[in-house]
Amino acid sequence: MLYNTQQKRMFLPEYGRSIQNMVDHALTIEDKAERQRCANTIINIMGSMFPHLRDVPDFKHKLWDHLAIMSDxxxxxxxxxxxxxxxxxxxxxxxxxxxxxxIRYRHYGRTLEILIKKACEFPEGDEKKNLVALIANHMKKDYMAWNKDTVDDRKIADDLAELSVGKLQLTDDILKLMESRLATNRRPRPTNNNPRRNYK
Structure with a gap:
């Protein structure tokens, strides 16, 4: 018995040994017209093996490429x-x-640095204050996720000032916005107190 490991190495094993044998046979055909007909038949058989790929762009082109590869x-x-x-x-x-x-501080990440840079370009006003409050709250979450410890607002303020080269500061107004957002997030969600209904 002849094992596959003892046979000629296949260039594209996904087509199987039978297709490779057909290609090897085509190489032995001396008549060019007959060789062409044999190649066209091999292409049709190769295409029928993967019918779900027929809608893929350049599917036929890939088959001819594969035939060339299999014939070396x-x-x-x-x-x-x-x-x-x-x-x-x-x-x-x-x-x-x-x-x-x-990255200056890996626990904050590069995206936060980009966000801080964008916030520096905002004109002064409520929109910028809200954005800085969101950034500071996000910094606190990132800090606690990595350090597993409480974090003081002063630490966040120092890091924010450092990352923004002094352009963003945690003012009293922004700290109040941060506290109000934290209070909103901590507020318990309303629960459904209706008794469980029995369905038949």
Whole structure:
């Protein structure tokens, strides 16, 4: 018995050994017209193996690319598409650019730094005060999530001033807004006191 591990390595195992044998047979056909007919038949069989992919753009083009790969680019036929070149198979993808700037306080994160920068550009007024109060409350939540300890408003005020280069300050008005928002969040939700109904 001949095991798969003892046979020729398949370029695209997802098509199976039978399709690979068909491609290998096509390579042995000397008549060009017959070889072309054989290639078209192989493409049709390959397409029928994955009917759910027929709506994918360039599905036929990909099949011809796969046929070229499975024949190790040695199959001399007329392709309806420009098939992939062998030297393009091993090309490495472009490196993903990662941000190289450092985060001042990791427990606050980069998004908060961006938000503080945007808040600095706001004109003075109630909208800016509300935004600074939201930022400060969020800083308290982030601080407590990482440090598992109580945090004083003065610590938040110092960090906010440092991150905003002194442009944002926790004034008394903003502290009152923060307290009112915290009180609103702590307010218990109304419960349904109706007795449980019995349904038949």
């Amino acid at each position: 680019f040695k199959l001399d036929i007329e392709c309806p598409y420009v098939v992939i070149r062998k030297d393009n198979l091993i090309t490495k993808p472009d490196l993903v650019p990662y941000p190289s700037t450092k």
